[in-house]
Amino acid sequence: MFTDYYGLSFNPFDKQNTKERDAFRSRDHKEMLSRLEYLKTVRGIGIFTARPGMGKTYALRCFMKGLNPNQYQTAYISLSTISVTEFYREFCTLLGLEASGNKTGMFRAIQERVYYLYREKKQPLVLAIDEAQYLNYNILRDLKMLLNHSYDSLNCFSLVLVGEPYLNHILDKQVHEALRQRITVHYNYEGLSDQEVPDYICHKLELAGGSRSILEGGALSAVHGYSEGNARKIDNLMTDALTIGAQQEQHCISAEIVMAAANILFPVPLLTLDTKLLMWYI
Secondary structure (H helix, E strand, O other): OHHHHOOOOOOOOOHHHOOHHHOOOOHHHHHHHHHHHHHHHHOEEEEEEOOOOOOHHHHHHHHHHHOOOOOOEEEEEOOOOOOHHHHHHHHHHHOOOOOOOOHHHHHHHHHHHHHHHHHOOOOOEEEEEOOHHHOOHHHHHHHHHHOOEOOOOEOOEEEEEEEOOHHHHHHOOHHHHHHHHOEEEEEEOOOOOOOHHHHHHHHHHHHOOOOHHHEOHHHHHHHHHHHOOOHHHHHHHHHHHHHHHHHOOOOOEOHHHHHHHHHHHOOOOOOOOOHHHHHHHO
């Protein structure tokens, strides 16, 4: 393993090794946490979108882990390609309710439990739904109705919808106008900036006891160019670059090593010959 070769206590670019308390606080990460903190106070709907691998789910996890269980009840749903009935059953299970009966019965049970958590236990619910771009119309419609308490005068819980940018296009449709009007906070990830990319890499290396000296300046620039500010791409690229570097017994990761790793991860399709040129050869 390259960890021993480069004096690392673990692979810092493996997401399983990163604790919430050690999160790199990028602009996107801080902006999402700030909006979530506001949302938990006012309650309502928060929409957070980003391309895959940008870190939105990780930021959500950091936020949920940081909530005081004596003050908030949390629920997380990631299986969003389900029917309305299956959604209600999943929701009931998360709330400790019996997931049986028809949709109307489960709807009432959920509303009563949500109201009880808010009014009696003083532990308002924070419900997070990941991959929300896959939710069908009927679930989105019912989410709006679940938020309707006391003649639509009271927000009893916070709803966090996390998904890819396509979610914004779905919510822009006229049929979702009522739901869209209830959105309290909205944030779209921009990705790691030019300065944040090297800071992110060095932050992770330092968490594993490594030194930024194992990377040449050109290597950092190369990673930035290939990753486009995407945290997951950086993690994959750095893991492969460190692996190749150790195999070649290179004590410092160069731009060439990063390029070799990128050729494995992001292979460029072979260019097709121009038809006329091909006919000329024939």
